Amino acid sequence: MLDRAELKEIALMNGKGGAYASLYLNVDPVLNKRGDYGIHFRNMIKNTIESLDKAAYKKVKEDIERIEDYVSSSKRLLRKGLVIISSIPNDVWKVYHLNVPVRNEFIIDQTPYTEPLMDVLDNYERYAVLLAEKEDARIFVIHLGEIVEYGEIHTGGIPGKHKQDVWFALSQSAAERHMANTGKGRLGVTGLRTDRYQRHIEFHIRIHLEDAIKGLDSFVERERISRVIIGGSDEAAAAAKAMLPHTIRGKVIGMAKVEMFAGVNEVLATTMPIVEAYGKKQEEETIEALITQALSSGGKAVLGLADVIDALQERSVMKLVMLKDYRAVGCICGACGFLSAQKVEPCPACGGIVEHVDYMADLAGELAVQQGAAVEVVGDSKRLAEYGGIGAFLRF
Numbered sequence: 001m002l003d004r005a006e007l008k009e010i011a012l013m014n015g016k017g018g019a020y021a022s023l024y025l026n027v028d029p030v031l032n033k034r035g036d037y038g039i040h041f042r043n044m045i046k047n048t049i050e051s052l053d054k055a056a057y058k059k060v061k062e063d064i065e066r067i068e069d070y071v072s073s074s075k076r077l078l079r080k081g082l083v084i085i086s087s088i089p090n091d092v093w094k095v096y097h098l099n100v101p102v103r104n105e106f107i108i109d110q111t112p113y114t115e116p117l118m119d120v121l122d123n124y125e126r127y128a129v130l131l132a133e134k135e136d137a138r139i140f141v142i143h144l145g146e147i148v149e150y151g152e153i154h155t156g157g158i159p160g161k162h163k164q165d166v167w168f169a170l171s172q173s174a175a176e177r178h179m180a181n182t183g184k185g186r187l188g189v190t191g192l193r194t195d196r197y198q199r200h201i202e203f204h205i206r207i208h209l210e211d212a213i214k215g216l217d218s219f220v221e222r223e224r225i226s227r228v229i230i231g232g233s234d235e236a237a238a239a240a241k242a243m244l245p246h247t248i249r250g251k252v253i254g255m256a257k258v259e260m261f262a263g264v265n266e267v268l269a270t271t272m273p274i275v276e277a278y279g280k281k282q283e284e285e286t287i288e289a290l291i292t293q294a295l296s297s298g299g300k301a302v303l304g305l306a307d308v309i310d311a312l313q314e315r316s317v318m319k320l321v322m323l324k325d326y327r328a329v330g331c332i333c334g335a336c337g338f339l340s341a342q343k344v345e346p347c348p349a350c351g352g353i354v355e356h357v358d359y360m361a362d363l364a365g366e367l368a369v370q371q372g373a374a375v376e377v378v379g380d381s382k383r384l385a386e387y388g389g390i391g392a393f394l395r396f
């Protein structure tokens with residue numbers, strides 16, 4: 001999985017030993033219904049080779065061959081975006097199969113080309129999961145439907161038996177604890193009595209949870225993660241949540257009941273409903289913002305295929321939003337590639353012969369990705385369907 005620390009490391013590599021070949025390929029089956037990513041790939045390679053002088057080509061020839069071999073032999077691994085960074089003299093070979101399409105690019109340079117990967121990290125929400133128990137804690141990241149475990153914290157030496165009261169004490173705030181321990185509660189009743197043994201255990205668990213939260217905090221900051229899920233037994237998760245600093249508390253989108261020794265896929269299965277519910281809510285907000293902006297004068301958004309196509313051809317789209325099953329007919333000019341949602345004959349841009357096509361959605365998606373715009377495909381939305389099923393936020 002992509003991670004900021006690794007990307008930074010790659011970005012800082014230089015070409016002391018030789019050049020780097022960086023490939024970005026849009027292999028999204030939704031945007032390549034005609035299976036033509038292979039054609040785009042071969043054209044890019046051909047154009048790049050032609051642009052290099054003999055000496056430069058000689059230096060990267062083996063890298064290019066290695067990349068070609070990989071692309072042709074890895075069809076089954078492809079998702080939506082394929083990224084390869086290769087430099088044989090520097091002993092670098094990085095492959096990322098992304099669940100998001102990337103703009104087609106093939107770059108030969110003295111340094112690896114990593115900006116689009118950074119954009120994927122910034123633009124697609126990542127979720128950190130903290131799994132906490134009394135002696136153990138694990139941290140995971142979920143990004144684009146994938147999960148990776150990042151680390152674990154184990155604190156030994158916690159005495160074995162303790163009552164559930166320990167978790168109760170830990171999930172209280174400091175003020176509540178004080179009231180409970182001194183009996184000076186608002187209700188004037190004597191609160192939880194903690195004997196010394198119990199407090200000893202509580203102390204150990206608290207230290208452990210503080211360590212775990214510190215680990216989570218620095219990880220979330222380093223990786224700039226915006227959403228957090230807390231998991232564990234109900235008691236442990238509640239205790240951990242109560243101890244979170246406010247910087248993290250505001251990022252928590254849900255609590256999950258997960259066994260400490262669950263496999264990563266089980267952790268993913270248990271937390272995915274939280275991620276999906278959050279994503280759905282975000283999606284609805286995006287669609288409302290799109291409609292509001294498109295309907296207000298001076299708003300930087302458009303709705304409907306005709307305006308979206310115009311905006312794409314002006315290269316002003318920041319983010320394309322469309323329904324998953326969106327289909328539309330239109331025209332494409334065989335000579336200059338001009339697109340039109342309406343029937344036009346001949347091409348208004350160059351006078352060439354236009355072809356009537358029924359895959360305007362694919363063309364719009366491809367064009368958006370190619371321009372470096374984000375593409376959000378929405379599962380289903382009556383609201384967006386009411387407004388034509390497609391729209392775009394604009395840069396200007």
Ligand SMILES: [Zn+2]
Pocket residue numbers: 333334335336337338347348349350351352
């Ligand atoms: Zn034309």
